[in-house]
Amino acid sequence: xxxxxxxxxxxAESELKENILNYWIKYTLDRENGxxxxxxxxxxxxxxxASKSLIQNTRILWTFxxxxxxxREPKYLEIxxxxxxxxxxxxxxxQYGGAYWLLDASGESIDVKKxxxxxxFFIYALSEYYMATKLLEVKKRAIEYxxxxxxxFYDLENGGYFETCNRDWSLATDLRLSDKDMNxxxxxxxxxxxxxxxxxxxxxxxxSELRARLRELLEIFIDxxxxxxxxxxxxxxxxxxxxxSDKISFGHDIEGxxxxxxxxxxxxxxxxxxxxxxxxxKMAGATVEEGITDKKALIYEKEGNGxxxxxxxxxxxxEAVVGLLNAxxxxxxxxxxxxxxxxxxxxxxxxxxxxxxxxxxxxxxxxKPYQDLAKISEWKxxxxxxxxxxxxxxxxxxxxxx
Numbered sequence: 084x085x086x087x088x089x090x091x092x093x094x095a096e097s098e099l100k101e102n103i104l105n106y107w108i109k110y111t112l113d114r115e116n117g118x119x120x121x122x123x124x125x126x127x128x129x130x131x132x133a134s135k136s137l138i139q140n141t142r143i144l145w146t147f148x149x150x151x152x153x154x155r156e157p158k159y160l161e162i163x164x165x166x167x168x169x170x171x172x173x174x175x176x177x178q179y180g181g182a183y184w185l186l187d188a189s190g191e192s193i194d195v196k197k198x199x200x201x202x203x204f205f206i207y208a209l210s211e212y213y214m215a216t217k218l219l220e221v222k223k224r225a226i227e228y229x230x231x232x233x234x235x236f237y238d239l240e241n242g243g244y245f246e247t248c249n250r251d252w253s254l255a256t257d258l259r260l261s262d263k264d265m266n267x268x269x270x271x272x273x274x275x276x277x278x279x280x281x282x283x284x285x286x287x288x289x290x291s292e293l294r295a296r297l298r299e300l301l302e303i304f305i306d307x308x309x310x311x312x313x314x315x316x317x318x319x320x321x322x323x324x325x326x327x328s329d330k331i332s333f334g335h336d337i338e339g340x341x342x343x344x345x346x347x348x349x350x351x352x353x354x355x356x357x358x359x360x361x362x363x364x365k366m367a368g369a370t371v372e373e374g375i376t377d378k379k380a381l382i383y384e385k386e387g388n389g390x391x392x393x394x395x396x397x398x399x400x401x402e403a404v405v406g407l408l409n410a411x412x413x414x415x416x417x418x419x420x421x422x423x424x425x426x427x428x429x430x431x432x433x434x435x436x437x438x439x440x441x442x443x444x445x446x447x448x449x450x451k452p453y454q455d456l457a458k459i460s461e462w463k464x465x466x467x468x469x470x471x472x473x474x475x476x477x478x479x480x481x482x483x484x485x
Contacts, residue, residue, distance in 0.1 A: 085483050091424065092479040098435065099472035104150055106440040107143065107465050108162060116189050118169035119143060123459035125452070127439050134193060134461065135186045137201040140170050142466035144208035148215040149473055160215065167212055167221070170205070179251055181231050185461075195250040199236040200260055200273045202228050203280040210283040225284055229293060232277070241322055243269050243303050244277060261462075268322040271308050271332075274300060275316075275339050282346045294350065301346055301355065304339075305362065314365040329387030333374035334399025337381065337406035340366040344409060360413055367410035370403075371422060376448050379425035380433075395450075397442045397463070400430050401471035408478050427475070442468050 110127055111119045118140065122133030144166035151159035173190040174182045176197075182205050185194035209225035212218075235252045236244040245268055246258040259266050260273070281297045307324040308316055315336055319328040340363040347359040374382045380395045381403040403426040411419035433450035434442050436458070444456040444463055457463065 088479050088483050091427065092476055092483070094431075095427075095472045095475035095479070098431075099150070099469060099476075100154075102435065102440055103442075103465055103469050103472065104147070104159065107147075108158060110440075111143075111459060112165070113188075118165070118173065118190065120459065121188065121461065122457050125436070125439065125443070125454050125456060125458050127458070130457075132188050134188065135173075135190070136461040137170075137174055137182050137184050137198075138204055139459075139461055139464045140166055140174065141201070141204040141208040142464035144170060145204075145211045146465040146469040148208065148211040149470070152211070152215040153473060153476070163212055163215060166208075170208075171224075176250065181228075181235075181252070183250075196255060197235070197248040197250065197252065198260060199232055199244050199246060199248075200276055202232050202236075203273075203277045206232075206280040207276070207283050210280070210287050213287050222287055226288060226290075229281070229284060233292075233296070238269075238322060241324060242299065243274060243307075243324070245322075246270060246273055265319040265327060267319040267327050269320040269324070271316045271318045271335065271339075274303060274308065275335065275342060278304070278346050279342050282342070282349050285349050297346060298350060298352075298355070301343065301350075301359065304343060305358070309362060309366070314362070314369040331373075331385040333370050333382050333384060334396065334402055336366055336374070337370045337399070338402035339363075340370075341402075341406045341409035344413070364410060364414055367406060367419065370406070371418070375422065378429055378433075378448065378450065379422065380429045380448065381426065393448060394445050394453075395429075395433075395448060396445050397434050398467035400426055400434055401467040404430070404471050405474045405478075408475070412478060412482065 110123060113120050118135060120129050120131065120133065121135040121139065122130040144163055147159045147163040147166065151163055173186055176183060181197040182201055183192045183194065184196050184198055184201055187193050206225050206228045209221050213221040213225060235248055238245060245254060246260065247255040249255050257266060258268060264270065278300045281293060281300065285293055285297055310317055315331045316339060317326040317328065318330055318332060320326055343359055343363050347356045376382060381399045382391045383394050383396045383399055385391045404423050407419045407423035407426060411423065433446050436443055441458050443452040444458065445453040
């Protein structure tokens with residue numbers, strides 16, 4: 084088995100370096116206005132007028148920082164530096180603090196809302212950039228954004244974090260992360276990526292308040308977000324944690340399963356790890372039982388009436404590979420290793436664009452690409468697929484050694 088795992092590891096690393104990272108280096112640098120282009124079509128036509136999002140730019144920073152940390156190739160550090168300088172130079176609100184949500188193509192702010200999701204991704208990226216560079220100013224900035232989140236988004240009465248503030252940190256009336264979301268005070272998605280960010284920050288900053296908040300986030304998932312009967316995430320809530328949606332997001336379920344495990348591990352608490360282990364294996368099991376297609380791809384989501392959404396997006400496939408491999412490492416059940424391999428094979432056959440590079444945004448269940456969807460956009464960066472390849476490399480190495 085080791086030979087096949089070594090081949091898979093080599094394949095993942097090649098996909099990362101030769102396709103994903105090289106694509107971003109070759110096509111996305113905006114040499115006129117700085118930073119990176121906000122949109123590139125599926126056949127690599129650049130939209131020079133596209134807006135530039137906080138999410139895309141922080142995800143670029145995280146990805147190239149992580150890649151440089153692993154392989155120390157100067158070209159990866161060059162892109163990470165470019166992303167950091169653009170974020171600091173353009174996205175930061177010099178008057179009120181925090182980071183804007185959206186800029187126009189020239190770098191001027193056009194959506195000045197402060198979304199906790201966006202501030203969280205800044206922390207996630209800054210923490211990784213600090214690990215890659217050891218620049219003290221980067222660590223200080225990550226801690227600064229932790230303090231901003233705790234000051235302005237934390238719900239002192241009911242726990243957890245509100246979604247969106249106006250520029251001056253007053254609570255916004257339109258709280259939605261995107262047009263697809265419900266206008267509710269709290270969401271699973273926001274808390275999942277706060278958990279992700281705080282986990283990464285704790286790796287560089289052993290702080291008692293951060294530790295307490297990270298533990299509290301895990302407890303919020305256990306008590307409020309994970310359904311105790313189905314082991315799916317509930318998605319939207321009012322401020323009192325009353326669930327407002329019955330939709331299932333399989334992509335977030337499987338992504339969440341391994342991010343919860345990472346958070347528990349970084350806290351180094353065996354009792355908590357044991358509790359989380361049982362839950363995330365049930366989450367992985369529910370995802371496998373209900374969300375895998377005949378072609379071994381992961382369904383994006385399922386409506387409350389049980390009707391699956393007839394599309395296969397790139398990011399749930401990436402997260403499925405990692406989440407299923409994580410479930411195998413914990414449980415040693417071969418089915419998870421086999422399903423992770425099947426998920427990767429689906430990606431290789433249908434999601435990776437062998438003609439124009441990078442990954443398609445979306446394909447049909449039969450594997451036919453949606454050609455009209457942009458390859459690079461506000462929500463599509465190198466993070467899900469890049470991270471999946473890096474996680475594959477690390478995890479397969481560990482499995483081979485054991």
